[in-house]
Amino acid sequence: MTATPARPYSPSPPRADRPALTALKDSLILVALPLAAALALPAAFAGGGTRRWFGGRSEEQRAEAQAAKDAAAAAFYELDSAQRDLRISIETIKAVDDSPAARRAVSDFEAVGRRIDEASHQYIEAVDAHDLDRDDLEASAAAQARDLLTRAKEELGRVKQELDRFAAGLGPLLGKAETQLARLAPAVERARQALLAASGALDAARGSGLRADDLATRLAALAPELTMLNQGAGKHGVPQTLERAERVAREAEAVRAEAGRLPERAAEIDHRLVSLRTRAQALTTRSGQVDPVLSELRRRFTAACWQDLQHVPDQAGENVRQAEEKLAEAQAARDEQRWPDATALLSTVRALLNTTDEAVSAAGDRLTRLNAVQKDPRAEIDRTRFAIRDAQRLAMAGRNTPDPRHARPLDESVARLERAIATLEGRHPDYWHFLTETEAVRQAVAGTVARIREERGTGH
CATH class of the missing domain: 1.10.287 (Helix Hairpins)
Known part of the structure; x- marks a missing residue:
């Protein structure tokens, strides 16, 4: 008995009674061959088989339908692959970013996913509508199958374009998410190294006889944080884990630095104790x-x-x-x-x-x-008068008459000095009042000079 040659293979999706859309997508990844291979299969088996070939218009329609089916399968595979790749990007954004823009992107992706499901369902129905391998397939049925499959392919193409436009708009969000993910592992490692360094510095300080109990307490408080870092971003979220790693590294570094300074700090306090004790003794003598x-x-x-x-x-x-x-x-x-x-x-x-x-x-x-x-009040008087005259020369610089705003306080200073000088007359002059008055006059004159320079510096 002569063995019956195998029929040419043609990718066919599962019938309606088979598993749902997701399972079909996975199976099509295996059966959707590259276009060259798909076109080569019918030719490879053209020489044999038990199909009754009617020739003419019927076989031409069958071939066109099969080509449409192969093209639709390729479009379906391309869309499914793009959706799978984009889902990875969306999951990356979702894991890292909780901003309104990120939540909107996730929602939009779900909407595009529904469009993909609709187009995929149309494709499945088109494939299931006619069995192109039937020996008695009529030309009209083959033509109808070709039209259904062509429309399904076009719809898959339109949805693929929508998916591509959506993917192009994800660039900034995806870049931000990938940047945070790239920072995550180094940040966690820095936190671990900082904790290790802090522990080493604390041990060294204790080895020199310093207890450093407060630093030990601060370091122990970071242990739960390290536990959460070790549990990973999958449990606690990428942003939260990144923030925790940076905070732990910062606090551990502070503990390490303080532990390293402890011997120096102890020596400084010892020095200040001796210095201030000596100063107190000296002040007792001076008092x-x-x-x-x-x-x-x-x-x-x-x-x-x-x-x-x-x-x-x-x-x-x-x-x-x-x-x-x-x-x-x-x-x-x-x-x-x-x-x-x-x-x-x-x-x-x-x-x-x-x-x-x-x-x-x-x-x-x-x-x-x-x-x-x-002994000689003249030195204090001359010093004050010199300050007044110097201010008067500045007030007159570039002017024929002084500005009243400057002349008035300077004239008041002159009168005040004369009154202070008058207090020196008599049997028991109040020298301290004289000194405080001349000092006050000089301060008032200095204030006038500052105002003049400020006004001229600003062009007033």
Whole structure:
């Protein structure tokens, strides 16, 4: 018995009673051959088979229908491949971007997907409408199959164009998403390395005898964050994971840097403790010298020259006492390695000593200045008059008459100086009032000079 030759193979989709559209798409990937191969198959088997060949118009229509079927299958495969590729892009955007534009792109893709399903369904119905392998296929049926398949192919082509236009519009969103994905792995790795470096720096600090308990607590608080990083972006989202990785890296780096500075910080606090303790002792000695200065001021000058300084000895002693107490607290904080507390206490000590230093110095400076003006007030007068004359020359520069806005305050300064000079007459002149007045006059003149220069600099 002679074996029956196999029929030429033609890609045919499953009938309506087979699995749904998605399964059909997957099967067509396998059967939709490249065009050259698809066209070569009928020719490869043209020499044999049991089909009854009627020839003429019927076979011509059958061939045209088969060609239309092959073309439609190729269009279907091309559309399906494009949709699969685009779905990957959409999933990338969806995983990374939650902006309104991204959500709109996902929605639009679903709408295009429905158009693809409609076109695919039309194609399936066209394929199922006629069996082109039937021996008794009539010419009219073949022509009808050709028309249905041609229309299905054209519809697939139109939907493919829609898909291509949609894909072209995704460029910015996809680029942004891919950029974030490209940053994700390096960011997570940087976070892990930063945590490792922080742990190493903390171990080194502890090895030198520093407990660094606060830094250890901060580092331990990052452990849950590392767990979530290890769980991945699939569970926590790409943007959230990227933000978490950057934050963990930043905080771990801060811990590492502080741990690395701990030995230096401890040495600095030790140095400040010694320095401020020495300064407090020196101020105690200097404070004892204020009483003799006040005694001389009371003996030689009017009460107005020294009354504001009477509190200096008591205040200086109280400030030094408080400074020494804070120094003891700072030493205890340093011993317990409470670095922020030690630093804050030392800042308080420094402020107390600065205030005391200024008050103690003020008494000696007062006596020095009063001695100088009592001996020769002319130097203070000449200094003030020179400032006034210099300002008057500036006010007249390039003018025939001064601007009243400038002349008036300068004239007032002249009158004020003369009144201050007049206070030196008499048996007990108030030298301190004279000094404060001349200084106030110079400040007022300096303010006028600044206004003149500002106005001329702006063209007013």
